[in-house]
Amino acid sequence: MEYFYTVIILIGLYVVLASSFNLIIGYGGLISIAHPVFYAIGAYTSALLSRDFGVPIVASMFIGAAVAVIASIALALPSLRVSGDYLLIASIGFQLGLLELIKNVSWTGGAGGLTNIPSFLVQSVGRETYVALVVVVAVLSVWLVRSIAHGPYGRALSAMRDDELAYSALGRNAIATKVSVFALGSGLAGFAGALYAHYFRYIAPEQFEILQSAAILTMVVVGGMRSTWGPVVGAVMLEALPQAITFLNLPPSVLGPLQGLLFTGLVLIFMFLRPQGLVPAGDLWRATGDKDAR
Amino acid sequence: MLSFGVIAQILWTSLATSSYFVLSAMAFAVVLKVNRLFNFAQAAVMTVAFYAAYTLVGLLGLPGRAGFVGALVASLVLSAAIEILGLRVLRRRGASTMFVFIFTLMISELVAYLAMLIYGTWPATVFPSLFWPATLVGPVAVSGWDVPAVATMLAVCAALYAFLRLMRPGQFMLAVADNPDLAELYGIAKDRVYLITMLIAGALGAVAMFLYGTRAQVQPTTSIDLLLFAIAASVIGGIGNIWGAALTAFVLALLQNASVLFIPSEWQGFLLYIVLFLAIVLFPQGVHFRKISQLFHRLFPRRLDNTHPKDA
Amino acid sequence: MTGVLETRGLAKRFGGIVVADDIDLTLSAKRIVGLIGPNGAGKTSLFNLLSGVEKPDAGSITLDGKPLVGMRMHDRARLGLSRTWQNLRLFPSLTLLDNLLVAPRHYASENLLTLFLTPGAINRAEKVNREKAMAILERIGLADLARSPAADLTFGQQKLAGMARALMNDARCLLLDEPMAGVEGQSYTTMQKIVRDVAESGVAVCVVEHNVAFIRDLCDEGIFMFAGKMLARGTVEELIADPRLTELYFGT
Numbered sequence: 001m002e003y004f005y006t007v008i009i010l011i012g013l014y015v016v017l018a019s020s021f022n023l024i025i026g027y028g029g030l031i032s033i034a035h036p037v038f039y040a041i042g043a044y045t046s047a048l049l050s051r052d053f054g055v056p057i058v059a060s061m062f063i064g065a066a067v068a069v070i071a072s073i074a075l076a077l078p079s080l081r082v083s084g085d086y087l088l089i090a091s092i093g094f095q096l097g098l099l100e101l102i103k104n105v106s107w108t109g110g111a112g113g114l115t116n117i118p119s120f121l122v123q124s125v126g127r128e129t130y131v132a133l134v135v136v137v138a139v140l141s142v143w144l145v146r147s148i149a150h151g152p153y154g155r156a157l158s159a160m161r162d163d164e165l166a167y168s169a170l171g172r173n174a175i176a177t178k179v180s181v182f183a184l185g186s187g188l189a190g191f192a193g194a195l196y197a198h199y200f201r202y203i204a205p206e207q208f209e210i211l212q213s214a215a216i217l218t219m220v221v222v223g224g225m226r227s228t229w230g231p232v233v234g235a236v237m238l239e240a241l242p243q244a245i246t247f248l249n250l251p252p253s254v255l256g257p258l259q260g261l262l263f264t265g266l267v268l269i270f271m272f273l274r275p276q277g278l279v280p281a282g283d284l285w286r287a288t289g290d291k292d293a294r
Numbered sequence: 295m296l297s298f299g300v301i302a303q304i305l306w307t308s309l310a311t312s313s314y315f316v317l318s319a320m321a322f323a324v325v326l327k328v329n330r331l332f333n334f335a336q337a338a339v340m341t342v343a344f345y346a347a348y349t350l351v352g353l354l355g356l357p358g359r360a361g362f363v364g365a366l367v368a369s370l371v372l373s374a375a376i377e378i379l380g381l382r383v384l385r386r387r388g389a390s391t392m393f394v395f396i397f398t399l400m401i402s403e404l405v406a407y408l409a410m411l412i413y414g415t416w417p418a419t420v421f422p423s424l425f426w427p428a429t430l431v432g433p434v435a436v437s438g439w440d441v442p443a444v445a446t447m448l449a450v451c452a453a454l455y456a457f458l459r460l461m462r463p464g465q466f467m468l469a470v471a472d473n474p475d476l477a478e479l480y481g482i483a484k485d486r487v488y489l490i491t492m493l494i495a496g497a498l499g500a501v502a503m504f505l506y507g508t509r510a511q512v513q514p515t516t517s518i519d520l521l522l523f524a525i526a527a528s529v530i531g532g533i534g535n536i537w538g539a540a541l542t543a544f545v546l547a548l549l550q551n552a553s554v555l556f557i558p559s560e561w562q563g564f565l566l567y568i569v570l571f572l573a574i575v576l577f578p579q580g581v582h583f584r585k586i587s588q589l590f591h592r593l594f595p596r597r598l599d600n601t602h603p604k605d606a
Numbered sequence: 607m608t609g610v611l612e613t614r615g616l617a618k619r620f621g622g623i624v625v626a627d628d629i630d631l632t633l634s635a636k637r638i639v640g641l642i643g644p645n646g647a648g649k650t651s652l653f654n655l656l657s658g659v660e661k662p663d664a665g666s667i668t669l670d671g672k673p674l675v676g677m678r679m680h681d682r683a684r685l686g687l688s689r690t691w692q693n694l695r696l697f698p699s700l701t702l703l704d705n706l707l708v709a710p711r712h713y714a715s716e717n718l719l720t721l722f723l724t725p726g727a728i729n730r731a732e733k734v735n736r737e738k739a740m741a742i743l744e745r746i747g748l749a750d751l752a753r754s755p756a757a758d759l760t761f762g763q764q765k766l767a768g769m770a771r772a773l774m775n776d777a778r779c780l781l782l783d784e785p786m787a788g789v790e791g792q793s794y795t796t797m798q799k800i801v802r803d804v805a806e807s808g809v810a811v812c813v814v815e816h817n818v819a820f821i822r823d824l825c826d827e828g829i830f831m832f833a834g835k836m837l838a839r840g841t842v843e844e845l846i847a848d849p850r851l852t853e854l855y856f857g858t
Contacts, residue, residue: 086529090570097564148721168679169657171709264403283699
């Protein structure tokens with residue numbers, strides 16, 4: 001049963017990650033691969049605050065998300081002032097650089113990872129409660145992204161993606177919009193990171209590397225960019241698949257690369273055969289309440 | 295601590311080790327300039343080149359030359375495949391920049407995972423041993439690897455320069471880089487030029503990786519680290535400026551080598567990311583080399599009789 | 607009378623090409639100024655300098671006395687500078703109505719924080735904008751196409767749509783870049799009337815046009831531009847009658 005709970009929690013967390021990444025890359029049109037880094041920031045911040053400084057876990061989780069938001073603004077604001085391409089380069093540097101930092105510094109546990117993260121809810125009220133919590137957060141995240149994307153803010157995002165120059169000439173601040181979207185998406189990822197940390201109670205830099213970026217990217221691209229359910233489908237599918245492979249009882253040195261091969265191979269196949277993804281988005285922006293909104 | 299000998303050694307080692315940085319930076323820069331593409335797939339080509347050389351030399355015991363040729367052939371084949379089967383198809387479909395980026399990134403990851411599956415993740419080198427005999431030239435230890443590496447770098451730079459300026463395909467590349475639509479109107483086949491550029495970048499990457507793999511250990515993800523270096527150099531050196539990228543790569547290599555005097559070696563890698571981030575924030579359009587030299591000449595003017603003011 | 611929009615000594619060059627050479631321009635409320643001249647004269651470049659797409663090398667621009675040089679594009683629009691584009695630049699992923707709904711001077715939902723904290727205000731703002739947009743669409747006769755994708759409109763309708771979008775700004779100064787190019791028949795008459803009405807309501811209007819009849823019927827003042835310079839000013843009749851200008855316009 002515990003294994004089942006673990007899978008549900010992982011799927012729930014990936015739904016949050018994929019939806020929030022869809023907000024950034026699909027709706028915001030921003031190219032970044034640094035999403036796992038904000039997942040990591042949320043996880044590490046919450047873990048360290050609660051374990052080493054006695055901060056109550058709920059507060060730690062929210063602070064973790066807040067730190068992720070601040071870090072994302074620090075990354076996006078200078079980069080986007082230059083151009084969207086620079087955000088990509090900066091995000092790569094930020095991802096690799098921060099992980100390098102975590103590996104080399106002792107108080108994060110270094111490359112070996114951070115252990116003994118305080119448990120939340122599981123010992124007091126039981127695992128089921130934590131599972132329910134993650135599911136609720138996942139549902140709220142999907143709902144949040146959907147209502148933003150199909151509300152007046154989403155209308156602005158759609159216009160910005162179409163023609164940023166015309167958008168700016170109407171009086172809209174494109175950079176502020178992009179940074180806000182980036183910050184919100186990263187904040188959600190940070191909160192998911194905190195949720196991860198307090199259930200699995202062990203985090204290590206290798207869990208947040210480029211493989212994670214590829215996985216989340218796969219979920220969004222294969223699931224369907226700019227659709228509400230695409231990332232959900234992508235997250236469920238891509239969490240279920242690796243679980244299926246683990247039953248083959250392969251050695252870990254083969255399992256890891258094989259999973260990676262699966263992710264990247266899937267994305268490439270979908271990109272050429274079905275670029276719109278499993279749940280395609282419509283071409284036209286529609287408001288919530290519109291029967292065709294997907 | 296900062297004796298002449300130490301400085302000279304650092305300068306020499308930097309020059310030698312910058313060879314693979316410079317070559318891989320030029321590879322990235324040329325595709326960025328002509329094809330207007332951030333070619334993350336370069337890492338895949340470099341990985342394939344290395345493992346081809348490793349298989350031929352390290353595993354099958356063939357001489358180094360065979361490994362070098364193997365690396366070149368493998369990189370050219372993969373580069374052609376990526377361009378013809380991948381990038382060209384995406385171009386025809388009018389794929390967005392994001393889509394193309396995801397494609398090139400995924401290719402590099404795919405190749406990295408394949409390499410992990412086939413060769414494992416433990417480090418490998420082209421030759422079974424990394425030992426190169428060293429001779430002392432004054433205070434500087436010159437390894438047997440250094441001179442061929444520097445010679446290769448200079449030869450390749452010269453060849454590329456000559457190719458771009460003097461040979462027709464090279465001139466076409468510059469024309470397409472400048473204005474692809476206009477070049478097309480003049481009868482230049484853009485697709486052919488894009489292919490040639492990818493092949494050249496592949497070759498440059500192969501040479502870079504061969505040099506690297508004969509001096510240091512390589513893992514399936516090494517080329518991605520090298521690629522980051524190449525990206526940093528291309529961005530800081532000014533997008534569209536191949537020689538700016540080469541020069542920046544050399545300076546960055548120098549910085550990284552010199553930093554060992556000031557910071558513990560585990561942090562050397564981190565330094566690069568800091569430099570990259572600062573460069574993006576401070577020099578968003580890349581460093582303007584011309585402006586720097588103009589500034590320099592304004593600060594240190596030469597009189598007509600060629601003496602410095604303070605010499606008088 | 608001080609103008610709504612004023613430039614003094616505006617200059618810009620791209621490499622060897624001078625697109626603006628010592629441009630002095632005053633746009634006053636209720637007056638329509640027409641810019642004419644051959645292609646490449648610098649008319650659209652001037653609009654780009656005024657709206658903030660390009661930075662001038664020298665000179666000043668003020669809107670209601672506030673200096674615009676150095677101000678970002680969206681801030682200028684928020685001060686009341688509105689423009690249309692030669693190549694339309696409608697948003698293809700939005701309907702006609704939605705194209706207008708992102709265009710008011712201040713867009714309440716632009717800020718994520720207000721979206722969360724004051725949803726009531728957002729809803730009210732949306733309602734107000736919707737009414738305003740539909741009123742404009744009624745005026746230009748496109749009300750029944752409100753829910754059509756902007757990309758599905760005919761060229762003439764898209765041109766009118768671009769104008770409608772620019773009108774959402776409640777601008778102090780309106781810059782129209784070739785509003786009549788490719789427009790005929792009813793759309794033409796509608797466009798003329800709208801420009802006149804907008805000017806009457808107190809807006810300073812500047813129009814770039816090749817359609818001389820339009821300029822003559824509508825503009826209070828004409829300016830002939832060539833190679834980045836403003837060569838002649840006067841009533842449109844005076845400009846048309848000048849043989850030198852005709853020669854420059856059509857080339858030798």
